Amino acid sequence: MSTSLLQTKLNELSIEEPKVLEGSFPEVNTVDLMRNYITQELSKISGVDESLIFPALEWTNTQDRGDLLIPVPRLRIKGANPKDLAKEWAEKFPCGKYLSKVEANGPFVQFFFDPTFLFNIVLPDILTRKEDYGSCKLVDNKKIIIEFSSPNIAKPFHAGHLRSTIIGGFLSNLYEKLGWNVTRMNYLGDWGKQFGVLAVGFEKYGSEEELAKDPVHHLFEVYVKINKDIENEGDSLPLEESTNGKAREYFKRMENGDESALKIWKKFRELSIEKYIDTYARLNIKYDIYSGESQVSQASMDKAIEIYNEKGLTHVDKGATLIDLTKFNKKLGKVLVQKSDGTSLYLTRDVGAAMDRYEQYHFDKMIYVIACQQDLHTAQLFEILKQMGFAWAKDLQHINFGMVQGMSTRKGTVVFLDNILEETKEKMHEVMKKNEVKYSQIENPEEVADLIGISAVMIQDMQSKRINNYEFKWERMLSFEGDTGPYLQYAHSRLRSVERNAKSIPPSKWTNADFSLLKEDCAVLLVRLLAQYPDVLRNAIKTHEPATVVTYLFKLTHQVSSCYDVLWVAGQTEELAAARLALYGSARQVLYNGMRLLGLTPVDRM
Numbered sequence: 001m002s003t004s005l006l007q008t009k010l011n012e013l014s015i016e017e018p019k020v021l022e023g024s025f026p027e028v029n030t031v032d033l034m035r036n037y038i039t040q041e042l043s044k045i046s047g048v049d050e051s052l053i054f055p056a057l058e059w060t061n062t063q064d065r066g067d068l069l070i071p072v073p074r075l076r077i078k079g080a081n082p083k084d085l086a087k088e089w090a091e092k093f094p095c096g097k098y099l100s101k102v103e104a105n106g107p108f109v110q111f112f113f114d115p116t117f118l119f120n121i122v123l124p125d126i127l128t129r130k131e132d133y134g135s136c137k138l139v140d141n142k143k144i145i146i147e148f149s150s151p152n153i154a155k156p157f158h159a160g161h162l163r164s165t166i167i168g169g170f171l172s173n174l175y176e177k178l179g180w181n182v183t184r185m186n187y188l189g190d191w192g193k194q195f196g197v198l199a200v201g202f203e204k205y206g207s208e209e210e211l212a213k214d215p216v217h218h219l220f221e222v223y224v225k226i227n228k229d230i231e232n233e234g235d236s237l238p239l240e241e242s243t244n245g246k247a248r249e250y251f252k253r254m255e256n257g258d259e260s261a262l263k264i265w266k267k268f269r270e271l272s273i274e275k276y277i278d279t280y281a282r283l284n285i286k287y288d289i290y291s292g293e294s295q296v297s298q299a300s301m302d303k304a305i306e307i308y309n310e311k312g313l314t315h316v317d318k319g320a321t322l323i324d325l326t327k328f329n330k331k332l333g334k335v336l337v338q339k340s341d342g343t344s345l346y347l348t349r350d351v352g353a354a355m356d357r358y359e360q361y362h363f364d365k366m367i368y369v370i371a372c373q374q375d376l377h378t379a380q381l382f383e384i385l386k387q388m389g390f391a392w393a394k395d396l397q398h399i400n401f402g403m404v405q406g407m408s409t410r411k412g413t414v415v416f417l418d419n420i421l422e423e424t425k426e427k428m429h430e431v432m433k434k435n436e437v438k439y440s441q442i443e444n445p446e447e448v449a450d451l452i453g454i455s456a457v458m459i460q461d462m463q464s465k466r467i468n469n470y471e472f473k474w475e476r477m478l479s480f481e482g483d484t485g486p487y488l489q490y491a492h493s494r495l496r497s498v499e500r501n502a503k504s505i506p507p508s509k510w511t512n513a514d515f516s517l518l519k520e521d522c523a524v525l526l527v528r529l530l531a532q533y534p535d536v537l538r539n540a541i542k543t544h545e546p547a548t549v550v551t552y553l554f555k556l557t558h559q560v561s562s563c564y565d566v567l568w569v570a571g572q573t574e575e576l577a578a579a580r581l582a583l584y585g586s587a588r589q590v591l592y593n594g595m596r597l598l599g600l601t602p603v604d605r606m
Ligand SMILES: NC(=[NH2+])NCCC[C@H](N)C(=O)O
Pocket: 147, 150, 151, 152, 187, 188, 189, 350, 368, 370
């Protein structure tokens, strides 16, 4: 709702709008509107400054404690007993049309939003803004780079890459929704000695045809075979004749920019990217940039060495160049920044890459979504950039996550995201077939199985705090009951079916329904949850936890399901049916928005 729309709506209801406080977005967030109202009125009663009250308003853990509360001690009023103050203020507080109840509970004052107000403001807001509900322009003209997934060409796509993909995809959507200009970046592992190995392997085992058909798998096959050869050779051959020696030679030519050596590598890279694009699309992810270790400019890496020397950061030990980071932080240790043969390293390339990116994008913030196994690497990288004197080093953030145990497919190895997604789809399809009646009604079972399977994998991943490890459990994950991805999909498709069954009352009639007909407790609890959604996103961008959104969606779907027994649509008067449809339709929209934000494709039937 634009400001004017909100004002019109408030005028219609003869309600005065409270002053808009800094950091609040009442036109797109009803909870903010409430914060402004409560702050203004509480300031009048208590004499406490608005700037202290506004940030002290907290969410409640459970709805029986109201929608917002204020712990009186947070206002630091000298000499007064918080419990007495809470009681006094609660008694005096003017509820107006905004609130239904203000209660003291020990040192807390608990505020309950007025249901009529919520029905009249929140439902039309959701129904008119639709997919936009929840979004907010928190920042103006700010750029963020989010680097995520970043698999290695010719090597397996492991669980760490999967988690990075899922979490990074979510964070990108979230930042975008909250007004940031987001650049999604994939930093491929596409450089290093192993590409010499791969090139030599391709001469021996490669097939152009296979490469064109399925580059990701074929390169992996070649890589496995040639590595077997290396293992079998051991030290039996003189270096020049050995596979290892040839590979090293090859990679040296690549590093020196030899066109003929680079040609085949380029092809590996390009074909792999083509394939990645399709696979990521299944997860609703589209990258703005496929960068990679190979793309780091030599100029930046040279420049980095120059700065190290200038700042006296390095020392040389047995021909290798090191930085002793313990001077700045004991835990960071000493790191190698240049090998004796002068070839670049993973860390050096990361330093150069960050410099290149700043140069090119002038980002306001950059996030790296990488497994916690690389906590040390990332901390070293950030410290080095800071010591080099880059002011933007403070704008870098590592979003990490724990491990996944037991993720393997039927064939054993996970080669690429495709394998995981294919296997999930097959398993989901089997689960669906067990319910013959329902299964026969689905027009496109394969597609539905794919989407629900993907939801299963993604929700399992985003359900608890990022840092927790979890075990990949097929049965649990694919279940339609309990808090799973399929359950969310089921909840969405059921809401769709409520809409389908009431075709005679189209959405155009919902917005202007008579909301005074919504009286039941379950309806009130539901609209209170719907009002929270914009705040949930704002909280999530602070925690960078997808679980913040997932937990909310489960609360929401549970509340919807407890409405079904009470709030019938079929067989009701048109007025009542329209009001209830507005409520269900709004819940459906918010569920849809939340699922999309997480990266899922909500299904209409299943
Ligand atoms: N800027 C970075 N280092 N990003 C993470 C890259 C992950 C790396 N390709 C790996 O698979 O381990």
